[in-house]
Structure formats: structure tokens, C-alpha cells
Amino acid sequence: MNVSPVNTPLGIDRRRLLQLGGVLAAATSLSACSGSGSAGTGGAGDRNKGSITVWSWQGPATALKALVPEFRKKMRSLDCPADATANRVRTIDTSLLTVGGAVHSDMLLWDPAAPVEAAVRQLIGTFHSVPQLSVRLDRLPAGHREAIGFWLAEWRRLRPQLLDGTVEPGRPDELYTLVRSAADGVCVIDVHSDRVVPLRPAGQHEIVLVNATPVDRLTVAAGEDSHTADITVHDPRGRIIDRCRRVLTPGLHTVPVPSMGLATLRIREGGTQ
Incomplete structure (x- = not known):
């Protein structure tokens, strides 16, 4: 016709x-x-x-x-309210098809009486999209509001990496349990299962480890060269609970990070100095 x-x-x-x-x-x-x-x-x-x-x-x-x-500038993950895993998988799936557009999560919901970790798990699940909060902030306990403030601030700070950086989502058959995104010398790694996390400090001045697992530590594997890192650890509410300096020699290292917490590794120049 x-x-x-x-x-x-x-x-x-x-x-x-x-x-x-x-x-x-x-x-x-x-x-x-x-x-x-x-x-x-x-x-x-x-x-x-x-x-x-x-x-x-x-x-x-x-x-x-x-x-x-012009019709694809904004996409949204649908039909997974209050489901952190589905939100993570669907937003990453959608972002792989929507290069140059904004991907929004589905509704973030949780029980106000639940532990603060439950709220943080929802937020971490949408880290690689624009989070859509559908809870009444005035009805949430102080700990939840504190956590929301911290994680949204981190999302804004890391937005160039999370939304516009080079993303390695990992294996879809594992539901993207290790997602790495990097840009401008900053690498964000969110971990959703108890596994060894490969680090690539070369060329990075900051590595952010997001612990979305149920255990209070992350196991990382450093590369061939040794690097010194200044490590700051936050609990789920964003409070700093530890500061230390570690030499990351080649091999396995355990980094104490609370479940639903975050650790920032600032890589020092000059190897192990």
C-alpha cells in the first residue's frame, strides 16, 4: 500500500x-x-x-x-513494585536497549516497620536507573529517612558512572549479581551474591563497593600489581564505621562491609606508598 x-x-x-x-x-x-x-x-x-x-x-x-x-528518551521498568531483584534485572535489561535514554525503575515500596536494610535493598536494586520512590517519607522512621538521604546522595554523586559509564552487567542467567560500571577513573561495583569480586585498580583512583549480599564482608581479588587504598566503610544508614589503609597485594583480601553497606577505596598513587 x-x-x-x-x-x-x-x-x-x-x-x-x-x-x-x-x-x-x-x-x-x-x-x-x-x-x-x-x-x-x-x-x-x-x-x-x-x-x-x-x-x-x-x-x-x-x-x-x-x-x-524522541519517543525513547525515557523508559521504565514495569510490573515489579517492591521487588528489588526484578527491578535490578529489568532496569539493566532495559538500559541495554535504551542507549542514550533515561531508564526509570518501577515503584520502590517497603514496609515502614521493616529493618533499614530492607529499604536499602530496594534502593540498591535500582542503582543503574532513575529510582522512583513511592513511599510516604513523612511516615517512615528516622533510620529509613537517613538511609534514603545517604543512598540518593551517593546515586547523584556516582550518576556519571551508573547511568553513563561503561557497564559490565555480568551474566543474565545469574540475574546480574555482579555489576561493574566505570567512568572518569571511578569504578562502582555492586555485589548481590557471596562471591569473589575481581578488582582492577590500574587506571582507577576510586573504587566503590556496594554490598547487597546478606553477609557482612566482601572478598576481593587484587590484580598482579600492589596498590595502597584508603578505605572508608559506611553502614546501611550511611554512617562511617571504619577508616583504614590497606595494601592490596596480588591475591584475595577480605573487606569488612556491613550487609547493605558501602565501602569506598581511594587508590593512592605511587604503588604501595
């Missing part, structure tokens, strides 16, 4: 508008076939459905980028 290039009242070429409608219809059909809109338990089967949805969307998403770039 030939369509004349007559502009619609919105200023979009009618041919492009019809193409866009076809792309959206195809995306909707593929999304429905993948089962992304059905309720699930969050297990492996649901993760597989999510993977199918991502791959199914790849063609339509590419066409959308080519057709109307």
Missing part, C-alpha cells in the same frame, strides 16, 4: 505514523506471546519469560529508535 507523505496534526509523516503503529502492534503481540503480562512467582520460569520478552523486543525496539527517537 502506498501512503502519501502528508503530515498529521501532530506533525508526524503519515507513513512514519503507520510504520510506528505496526511496530507497536508487533511489539504488543510479541510481548503477549512471551507471557510478560501474566502473574508469576518470580522464579526461573518467569525469568525465562522475561528473557524471551527482551529478545522479542529487540527488532521492534531497533525500529522504534530509527523511526521516532
Whole structure:
């Protein structure tokens, strides 16, 4: 069918508008076939459905980028309120398809009576997107508000790395349990499972370790060269609980970091001085 290039009242070429409608219809059909809109338990089967949805969307998403770039400046992770793991996986999945656009998380919710770690886990799960808080701040206990203030301040400080840096999300089949993002000599590593974390101090002047695991320490593996690091450790509420200087010789090292806490390693110039 030939369509004349007559502009619609919105200023979009009618041919492009019809193409866009076809792309959206195809995306909707593929999304429905993948089962992304059905309720699930969050297990492996649901993760597989999510993977199918991502791959199914790849063609339509590419066409959308080519057709109307102005429509893709903001994307959002959907249908995972109060689910920190799903928020992490879906925001990272979406960011891999939305180069140059802003990815927003789904709603951040938690029980005000829960420990502060529960609130921080939600925030860490959206670290690589724009967090969307949907809790009433005036109804939260002081510890929760203190934690929110600290983690949002860190998110703003590290935004060039988290949103615009070079991201290595790790293995999708492990639900991105080790995510590394770097820019301008700063590297952020958020860890979501008890595992060895490889460090690459060369070329970095700051490494931020985010402990999203249930244990109160992180095990890191230093590279071939020795580096001296000034380490500052924060608890989940952002309070400084330790400052020390460590020489990171090649091999394994244990860094005491509380669960849902953060450690900043400032790498000193001159090797082990």
C-alpha cells in the first residue's frame, strides 16, 4: 500500500505514523506471546519469560529508535513494585536497549516497620536507573529517612558512572549479581551474591563497593600489581564505621562491609606508598 507523505496534526509523516503503529502492534503481540503480562512467582520460569520478552523486543525496539527517537528518551521498568531483584534485572535489561535514554525503575515500596536494610535493598536494586520512590517519607522512621538521604546522595554523586559509564552487567542467567560500571577513573561495583569480586585498580583512583549480599564482608581479588587504598566503610544508614589503609597485594583480601553497606577505596598513587 502506498501512503502519501502528508503530515498529521501532530506533525508526524503519515507513513512514519503507520510504520510506528505496526511496530507497536508487533511489539504488543510479541510481548503477549512471551507471557510478560501474566502473574508469576518470580522464579526461573518467569525469568525465562522475561528473557524471551527482551529478545522479542529487540527488532521492534531497533525500529522504534530509527523511526521516532524522541519517543525513547525515557523508559521504565514495569510490573515489579517492591521487588528489588526484578527491578535490578529489568532496569539493566532495559538500559541495554535504551542507549542514550533515561531508564526509570518501577515503584520502590517497603514496609515502614521493616529493618533499614530492607529499604536499602530496594534502593540498591535500582542503582543503574532513575529510582522512583513511592513511599510516604513523612511516615517512615528516622533510620529509613537517613538511609534514603545517604543512598540518593551517593546515586547523584556516582550518576556519571551508573547511568553513563561503561557497564559490565555480568551474566543474565545469574540475574546480574555482579555489576561493574566505570567512568572518569571511578569504578562502582555492586555485589548481590557471596562471591569473589575481581578488582582492577590500574587506571582507577576510586573504587566503590556496594554490598547487597546478606553477609557482612566482601572478598576481593587484587590484580598482579600492589596498590595502597584508603578505605572508608559506611553502614546501611550511611554512617562511617571504619577508616583504614590497606595494601592490596596480588591475591584475595577480605573487606569488612556491613550487609547493605558501602565501602569506598581511594587508590593512592605511587604503588604501595
